[in-house]
Amino acid sequence: MAVLSSSSHGLLHPPLRLLAAASASSGSSYSIPHARLRLAVTTPSRLPSPISSSPDPPPDVAHDEDEQEGQHHKEERDERYGFEIQVRKLPKRNRRLVRARVRVDAPLDAVWATLTDYEGLAGFIPGLSECRLLDQSDCFARLYQVGEQDLALGFKFNARGTIDCYEGELQLLPAGARRREIAFNMIDGDFKVFEGNWSVQEEVDGGEISADQEFQTILSYVVELEPKLWVPVRLLEGRICNEIKTNLFSIREEAQRIQRLQDKASSQYYTSLILKNTLQKGSIAVLTAQWEGASRRFNRIGLHKSNPELNDEMRGFLRHAESRTPRAFVQLLAAQPPRPSAADQCHAAATKLGFSASNPFANTALLAFYCRSRRLREAQHLFDQMPLRTAVTWNTLIYGHAQSTAPDLAVAAFARMVRAGVSPTASSVSSVLVACVRLENAGAGAMLHSVGLRCGFFASVVVGTALVDMYAKCRRLGAAQQVFGEMEEKNVATFTALVTGFVLSRRPHDAVLLVREMERSGVAPNLMTYSSLLSSFASPEDIDHGKQVHCAVLKKGLEHDPFVLSALVTMYSKCGIWEDFVKVQMSVSCQDQLSNAFAGDGRWGNAAEIRETMSGPLQASMAVCEAVS
DSSP, rough: OOOTTTTTTTOOOOTTHHHHHHHHTOOOOOOOOOOOOOOOOOOOOOSSSOOOOOSSSOOOOOOOOSSTTTEEEEEETTTTTTEEEEEESSSTTTTTEEEEEEEEESSSHHHHHTTOGGGGGGGTTTTTEEEEEEEOOSSEEEEEEEEEEEGGGEEEEEEEEEEEEOOOOOETTSSSSSEEOOOOOOOOEEEEEEEEEEEEEEGGGGGGTTOOOOOOEEEEEEEEEEEESSSSGGGHHOOOHHHHHHHHHHHHHHHHHHHHHHHHTTTTHHHHHHHHHHSSSSHHHHHHHHHHHHHHHHHTTTTTSSSSSHHHHHHOOOOHHTOOOOOHHHHHHHSSSSHHHHHHHHHHHHHHHHHHHTTTTHHHHHHHHHTTTHHHHHHHHHHOOOOOOOOHHHHHHHHHHHTSSOOOHHHHHHHHHHHTTTOEEEEEEHHHHHHHHHHHHHHHHHHHHHHHHHTTGGGHHHHHHHHHHHHTTTTHHHHHHHHHHHHHHOOHHHHHHHHHHHHHTTTTHHHHHHHHHHTTTOOOOOOHHHHHTTOOSGGGGHHHHHHHHHHHHHHHTTTTOHHHHHHHHHHHHHHHHHHHHHHHTSSSOOOHHHHHHHHTTTOHHHHHHHHHTOOOOHHHHHHHHHOOO
């Protein structure tokens, strides 16, 4: 069984609220010697209906009184919240067995992290004023807790107790869900008997696990209690039920809050924790479902490319003997960072598992991984051996070649795609247009333009922007303006592409007018827009426009961006405005641009001096000031 170390979070117990409630009712407090652990374990059954999330415990909904021994003495439930509590009278006169549970809209690991947060319990359990960790080992913790209750006339009553907690192993149930328990026993306090367990179990919809299962969790609490005080326990049942209900709802809300924060803050530990606990031992259904759930969270919060520890877990998942599903393999490849060595390992694993020759989805994922790793030769070889090639497969290969050092192969692959009878898509057309820009092949781009018009792709702003960019960078500014004018939808990338075309054609005035039109239409320029516009000002006549753009950059707080700074330095040096040139340079290390500017102006001695003083931007700027003066 996989064991989650308690040293990471701590453990739990909040029964001291019950102590304070009982003691407050009787007005006295006693201590007892060490009690022998006796455990009442329950498996939560399936709750019949969904619940809604609410920060406040629900009102009492149903009660049932029965005085006979062994029958339910008190019962309360509210299916809106998945809450249920039962109090059973035991053979001993003053002893009760309490069972309670609530549904939590959070994964098991988030609930477990809340339940085992020892020193943080007092922060969210009402009435628990102190929770101190006295001793701790791998699966054991001893807590000292102080509960507090308000009495009449502003007085407060405190109850203290020492509780031993025993953390159980992670259990994998036949249906594919997971369960984990904590047994507890009060060894010193105001109850003669106070022992039981917490249970955290994933709720599986329909009785069995599915690949797209989003888990909810059942939090259960079972306690057998007998007060040491002379007060009959029947008089305390109402208070005990209310305190247990408050405890459960407090833990529920804290677990759901933690889950929301983890999603919002892109917590890497939580998803890694899922893999660590499921990869060690489990069935293929559990491994696949847990992996795919984690992958969805990776993609949603954008952290699937940057966590080395997580990548180790992915490799472990790939090596696991039971992870022989194409869907899990595709998820693994999507989350792996691009590395040439990893591409070979994944290809070998796919071959060993029998995916490389039979499954088009696994093949396409492996092809994309080769392309991301810049292994285009191997990607092409894999593509040629694939028995079935979908439009997605062709698009993956075309995109990989378009981003490589041989973009002409993207154009050739697109031609092969058309000859093979596969209909082009907006993705393939935009990728080939990128390749045409890199090749400066406006003729091929014009052919794609006609193909796109026939297929109706240019209703897409992505394809239209790629076409404007292609014509602009291939010095076909008239065609770029025509496509731009025909587009019904334009975004910041569309405007920036045409601005770049004006810059390349040495038409800074038109670029400035376009940016003004862009702002009037409600589209805000971005860093690339300003960088491109600033680079168009290359003569003293343009300096007024340049200073206006510089002012706009300052107002938007973009003056520290390296692209904008480099464009400002280049603009002031080309326009010969040395005073402003030095002021801009003072805010960033731009020694290369500084020396190149002096060399371009024929000041070779000053350029050499700058090269010798490149230990910091301040010294370089001081040298420039001396040279200019």
